[in-house]
Every structure is written in structure tokens, then in C-alpha cells.
Amino acid sequence: MMRRTTSRFVGVSAAAVFAPPARVDLQQWCEWTNSKWDKVSEVVGRSFRVPAHNENAYTMAATATLRMIQQYDIDPQRVGFLGLGTESSTDNAAGSVIVRGMVDKGLKAVGKPPLSRNCEVPEFKHACLGGIYALKSAARYATTDGSDRLAIVVSSDIAEYQRGSSGEQTQGAGAVAMLVERHPKLFEIDLMKSGSASSYRGPDFRKPFKRHFLEGYHSAETQPSPASSKIADFPVFSGPYSTVAYQDEVTQAVEAMLTKLHTKPSDYYRQVSALFFHRPYSMMPIQAMSALYARGLARGTSAEHQAEFQELCKKAKVAPADVLKELDLSPDFFEFIERGEIPNVHKATNALAKIVRGDPRFVTLLEQKMSLGSKMMMHFGNLYSAALPCWLTAGFEEAYNRKLDIAGKPMVMIGYGSGDAAEAIPIVPVGGWEAAAAKLGVQAVLDEGVVTLTKEQYEVLHAGKGEPVDLAASLRKNQFIVDRIGMRNEPAFQDIGIEYYKYV
Numbered sequence: 001m002m003r004r005t006t007s008r009f010v011g012v013s014a015a016a017v018f019a020p021p022a023r024v025d026l027q028q029w030c031e032w033t034n035s036k037w038d039k040v041s042e043v044v045g046r047s048f049r050v051p052a053h054n055e056n057a058y059t060m061a062a063t064a065t066l067r068m069i070q071q072y073d074i075d076p077q078r079v080g081f082l083g084l085g086t087e088s089s090t091d092n093a094a095g096s097v098i099v100r101g102m103v104d105k106g107l108k109a110v111g112k113p114p115l116s117r118n119c120e121v122p123e124f125k126h127a128c129l130g131g132i133y134a135l136k137s138a139a140r141y142a143t144t145d146g147s148d149r150l151a152i153v154v155s156s157d158i159a160e161y162q163r164g165s166s167g168e169q170t171q172g173a174g175a176v177a178m179l180v181e182r183h184p185k186l187f188e189i190d191l192m193k194s195g196s197a198s199s200y201r202g203p204d205f206r207k208p209f210k211r212h213f214l215e216g217y218h219s220a221e222t223q224p225s226p227a228s229s230k231i232a233d234f235p236v237f238s239g240p241y242s243t244v245a246y247q248d249e250v251t252q253a254v255e256a257m258l259t260k261l262h263t264k265p266s267d268y269y270r271q272v273s274a275l276f277f278h279r280p281y282s283m284m285p286i287q288a289m290s291a292l293y294a295r296g297l298a299r300g301t302s303a304e305h306q307a308e309f310q311e312l313c314k315k316a317k318v319a320p321a322d323v324l325k326e327l328d329l330s331p332d333f334f335e336f337i338e339r340g341e342i343p344n345v346h347k348a349t350n351a352l353a354k355i356v357r358g359d360p361r362f363v364t365l366l367e368q369k370m371s372l373g374s375k376m377m378m379h380f381g382n383l384y385s386a387a388l389p390c391w392l393t394a395g396f397e398e399a400y401n402r403k404l405d406i407a408g409k410p411m412v413m414i415g416y417g418s419g420d421a422a423e424a425i426p427i428v429p430v431g432g433w434e435a436a437a438a439k440l441g442v443q444a445v446l447d448e449g450v451v452t453l454t455k456e457q458y459e460v461l462h463a464g465k466g467e468p469v470d471l472a473a474s475l476r477k478n479q480f481i482v483d484r485i486g487m488r489n490e491p492a493f494q495d496i497g498i499e500y501y502k503y504v
Contacts, residue, residue: 048381095123172381
């Protein structure tokens with residue numbers, strides 16, 4: 001595959017990660033809940049983070065952004081775009097301007113000027129894809145009216161599920177900030193070759209406001225505590241249906257990208273140097289990649305690919321013709337839901353993909369193409385919109401630590417958001433990427449200032465009951481927290497429910 005060592009595109013020059021200090025060890029969680037550790041460790045990961053009562057999507061986003069500005073000595077006055085990708089915002093009117101306010105306060109505290117007064121402050125929402133939509137918008141800004149300025153994209157989210165639900169072990173919280181500019185120093189983005197896909201899928205994963213007022217949604221955990229005023233943000237989700245939707249939409253986006261690249265799927269998966277997916281838990285990207293691999297083999301024209309396809313179909317006990325027939329299916333999944341059915345229209349492909357996951361050739365592909373940063377990601381949990389940016393950042397840090405030669409070797413980032421939509425975007429590490437990667441500090445986030453919660457602490461923090469206590473207060477340094485919530489509700493002035501922030 002062709003290598004490029006000098007950048008012709010817009011791209012990313014810097015990144016920083018933040019995760020709340022409070023951590024749940026999943027092996028301990030398995031003991032608390034009588035869950036199987038061997039299964040959880042393989043499918044989900046090793047741990048996840050939980051926000052304290054004084055942390056939210058905005059505080060995490062601001063901390064990651066300020067951390068990046070300091071680590072890379074970025075001139076705040078050159079920043080003309082600050083985009084926030086999140087599905088965990090707590091205000092339905094204001095967006096990233098809230099993050100901007102905190103960042104300006106932090107910059108003042110460390111003796112730096114504020115962000116440019118002429119800075120755009122949009123917020124992007126589409127489930128877990130909001131951060132990637134923000135990244136695409138920032139890239140477009142950097143190539144057009146903001147070509148002489150810098151853009152910052154920060155993805156920040158809280159994945160919270162009700163205790164006892166099938167999603168509980170896939171919780172998490174964190175934020176990733178990225179610096180976008182022309183002539184990038186870490187990796188370039190080729191939007192001209194990116195693939196997009198979207199289709200309305202109904203209730204696979206949603207957060208309708210009205211659920212808070214419906215009797216069937218409420219439990220002891222969803223009721224706000226007078227002391228903390230926490231309102232649980234548990235999603236409405238359908239696990240098996242969401243998995244089907246994820247695989248189908250990602251497939252459409254990736255194959256749209258491959259059409260633009262004029263590349264056969266089976267050739268591309270062997271040639272690309274790294275694949276980074278949206279990662280709600282460890283197994284889901286593997287499931288998606290196995291489906292893509294199976295479809296790529298079915299479309300392969302070489303004798304080698306056809307022989308492998310026939311061999312694996314035989315092991316899966318499916319007819320090759322049935323897999324080929326499913327390649328062009330584009331079902332309306334929501335029609336199935338409206339009829340009260342769960343769609344299962346790719347039976348042969350799914351059976352083949354299951355066999356693929358155990359095949360040594362596919363296992364080798366995973367080790368070669370999807371292992372960078374993977375071990376670090378086992379300790380973050382589900383970061384929703386920040387999951388893919390975090391995996392990218394962890395991957396580049398591992399490549400730097402291992403002194404890998406990745407400059408000019410094409411990679412791909414594949415984002416997804418329930419609802420559903422997906423993006424597949426080619427990226428290429430630029431020459432000299434090591435200087436930017438040396439400052440990422442992802443492992444430091446996992447190692448420093450962490451509090452491992454006990455069962456009792458986790459339950460109290462998760463429910464938001466009792467008098468709020470910041471378990472990590474002594475460990476906080478250069479972070480933002482919610483200081484207080486406004487209570488004035490007068491005719492001439494109101495700030496009831498407005499959060500006031502503090503830099504510590």
C-alpha cells in the first residue's frame with residue numbers, strides 16, 4: 001500500500017484524555033454481582049470510571065481541553081473553533097460555550113490569555129457519533145474560512161446504566177480533546193474518501209426526555225436525591241437489536257469508503273495498517289470486523305479469497321449463495337420493530353462471521369490491525385462519543401512507546417452513533433508524528449490520581465443518594481468541578497438549575 005510521509009491534508013496535531021478519578025474494578029464488580037469474570041473480562045474489559053457528584057460532561061471536556069493546551073503549549077488566541085461532541089449535556093440551550101467559559105477561567109489561573117473572542121462554539125449530538133461529526137466539521141473549518149487558525153474538538157460523555165441491567169458493566173466516563181489544523185503533526189484526515197451511512201432505527205438506544213415523566217421508567221435509582229439533585233440518565237436500550245444495528249450501519253459506511261478508495265474489501269483489510277472502531281465494549285468492534293471480513297471474502301475474486309470463503313462457509317454450515325444474496329440486502333429495520341419483531345435478515349452472514357472470529361487468519365488480523373491501544377482501552381469503560389477518539393489516542397501512544405514505524409501507513413477510524421449513523425474516515429500518520437505522540441499521556445491517566453471504589457461507595461455514587469462527598473478531592477489537580485447550582489428564581493433574575501464551575 002502506498003505510503004505518504006508529508007501531509008497534504010487537514011488533520012490532528014495534538015490530543016489529551018481525561019477520566020474521572022473514581023474507578024470500578026470489574027473483577028471486584030463480578031464478585032459483588034455474582035457475574036462471570038472470565039466472560040466479562042473477555043467481552044467487556046477490566047474497569048470503568050464513574051463521575052463524582054461534582055463532575056459532568058462539561059467539566060470533563062474543559063479539563064481535557066485545558067490539559068491539551070498546556071501539554072502542547074497551544075496559543076489560545078489562535079483557536080477559532082471549539083466543538084463539543086456529547087450525548088450527556090445537561091443544558092438544552094447552551095453547548096460548548098460552557099466549556100469555553102471554564103477553559104478561559106483555567107487559562108487565566110495558569111497565566112495564559114483566553115480563547116479568541118472570535119471562536120465558534122457549536123455542540124454536536126448524535127449519540128456516540130457526535131464527536132466524529134464535530135471532528136469532520138472542524139476539519140472543514142480548517143480547510144475553508146479557518147485555514148489560518150486552530151480548531152479544538154472535544155468529545156465528552158457519561159455512560160450510565162441502571163444497576164442490575166445488562167448494560168451495567170459497560171459503563172464509563174471521560175473526555176478526549178483533539179487539535180485540528182492544516183499541516184497536522186500527528187495524523188491527516190482524508191474526508192474526500194470518507195464513507196457515511198445513516199438510517200432511522202427507532203428504539204435501539206435512545207434518551208427521550210419524556211421517559212422521566214412516565215411511570216414505567218421510575219425506580220429507586222431514577223428518583224433525584226434532595227442532597228445531590230442527581231437525575232439518572234439511564235438510556236432506553238435494546239441490547240441485541242443495538243448490536244445488529246451497529247454492525248449493519250458500520251458495514252454500510254465502511255463499504256461506501258472502500259468504493260471511493262477503489263479498493264476490494266478483502267485486499268483493504270489485509271493492507272491497512274490499523275483499524276480503530278467506536279468501542280462501547282471490547283467485543284463489539286471484533287464482531288463488526290468479523291462481519292466486514294466475511295462480506296469481504298464473499299466479494300473476493302482471487303482464488304485465495306474464494307477458497308477461504310468456501311472453507312469457512314462449510315465450517316459455518318451455510319451456503320455461499322445465501323451469503324452472497326445477503327450482500328445487497330438493505331432492510332428497513334424499523335419496519336420490523338413496528339411489527340413487533342427483532343430483525344434477523346443476515347442469518348447466513350452472521351453465522352459465517354461467528355466462525356470467522358475463531359479462524360487463525362482472522363485472529364492474526366486482529367493482532368496486527370486492531371491491537372494498538374486495545375489493552376489501555378480495557379480500563380476506560382464505555383466513553384460514548386469519546387470512545388473512538390480515546391482508542392485512537394491510546395493507539396498512537398502505544399505505537400510511540402513501541403517505536404513502531406507507522407508514518408505514511410494508512411489507517412482508518414470508524415465511528416458509530418445509535419439511531420443510527422456511521423462514518424468511516426481514512427487517516428494517515430504524518431512524518432514526525434512521534435513528537436506529538438510523546439505528549440499524549442494516556443497511560444498516565446490510568447495510573448495517576450485514581451480511587452478504586454468499594455461496593456458501598458459505588459452504590460452511593462451511582463445512585464446519588466445521601467450527602468455528596470468528593471472521594472477524590474485530595475487527588476484533584478488542574479481539574480474543573482461543579483462548585484454550586486443556582487437557586488434564584490426571581491422576576492428580574494433567574495439562575496435556578498444553572499451550574500457554576502470551579503478550577504482546582
